[in-house]
Amino acid sequence: MTAALEAWYERLSAAVLEEVPEAVELRRRLHADPRLSGEEEDTAAAVVAALGVGPGHETAITGRVVRVLKGTTPTVALRAELDGLEVREATGVPWAASGGVMHACGHDVHLAALVAVCRAVRQVGGPAPVLAVLQPREEGEPSGGRDVAESGVLDDEDVGAAVAVHVQPQLPAGVVAATHGPVNAAVDEVLITVRGRGGHAAYPHTTHDPVQALAAVITALHTQVVARVDPVVGAVLALTVLEGGAVFNVVPDTARVRGGLRTMRAEDRELLHAAIEEVARHTAAAHGCTAVVDIKVSDPVLNNDPALARAATPWLERAGLEADDTFRSFGSDDFAHFCAARPGLMLFLGVEGGAVDAAGKRPGLHSPRFLPGDDTVRQAALALLGGYLGAAGTLGEVAPPRV
Secondary structure, three states: OOHHHHHHHHHHHHHHHHHHHHHHHHHHHHHHOOOOOOOOHHHHHHHHHHHOOOOOEEEOOOEEEEEEEOOOOOEEEEEEEOOOEOOOOOOOOOOOOOOOOEOOOOHHHHHHHHHHHHHHHHHHOOOOOEEEEEEOOOOOOOOHHHHHHHOOHHHHOOEEEEEEEEEEOOOOOOEEEOOOEEEEOEEEEEEEEEEOEOEEOOOHHHOEOHHHHHHHHHHHHHHHOHHHOOOOOOEEEEEEEEEOOOOOOEEOOEEEEEEEEEEOOHHHHHHHHHHHHHHHHHHHHHOOOEEEEEEEEOOOOEEEOHHHHHHHHHHHHHOOOEEEOOOOOOOOOOOHHHHHHOOEEEEEEEOOOOOOOOOOOOOOOOOOOOOOOOHHHHHHHHHHHHHHHHHHHHHOOOOOOOO
8 A cells, every 4th residue: 555545545535435325326327228148238327427528439339438537557447237137126226126137236226336436536536547348247147258359449548457356245245355366267158059869758768768867967966076186176057948859658759958157267167078978878778768958158257466465455445345265156257258368357246136035045147126215326336446456556656636
């Protein structure tokens, strides 16, 4: 914590707090009118208008990048996600979304926090140049994060580091995780198709039942595949969608299962791809069937830069937030593509996800009842500010603000 950065913190934190009330109103407007992945033009336009520094330019089709502060040193990119989810909201607040789309993952909070920080920087300046990245399609494919990272915009805008914040109800409210190294898992979509010989269900001896074979495949995958990874590191295989026959008395020719594989290391990802193929194929064969495995590679592991994580921590604590350096999860986020291209830092902000239900539980991410309180915007903005100051300190010598 240099004297120059301390002076910038004093100036910027005060400016951020002045912006919070308007940012909260923006959050509510965005929450009430969300857009699905790939349809975020209206959301991007609303956020650009709130930034008040010009239209910027398009990225990844429906996203936008906006230069907030120019300078001679490398730029800090502050990223937030534009899209909502295909979830029918059940929070009951007056500003709930009325259609079948909802900001059930906190993207409304992230966008509002980004606007508060960027408007503060626009008002009082900052220790490093700033680029606002309004990223589309975090929840969908093709990945907006991958498209932005591969578009050349990070080179064109001289981005030296990227920072993001994400609400996380798995953490206590007010805690911010700035963990170094792998913090989110790589994720791949798995589709297994088992083919047998269908027929009349009354004559099983004339069929090779792919449903029965698929059930055995699923059991074998859960017992044999993830066990090949060091349990200290871990992996997750979640098989969540089953498709089989249509009527009770017909054995179908084909049955399918779809799910996701999540890993924390590249070597485990490669190992488990092969293991899924091996186990599925041999188990199906034991039932007189065949199995075809299709694995669609998606986001890589999200690796937080150690220097950025260490540099941000004092500013998080300075803002009155409790810093944590241990939290990791098997969730995934396509900010991982930014972190693969530049030093990056994803900060996780602990929140209460909404009202307690009859079982005494609060809603989590992607729940139709997920609704962090308005003060989350303030906390997220201060966390993002801490990440920005930490990144600025790693990118070069920081001059103090002009008096």
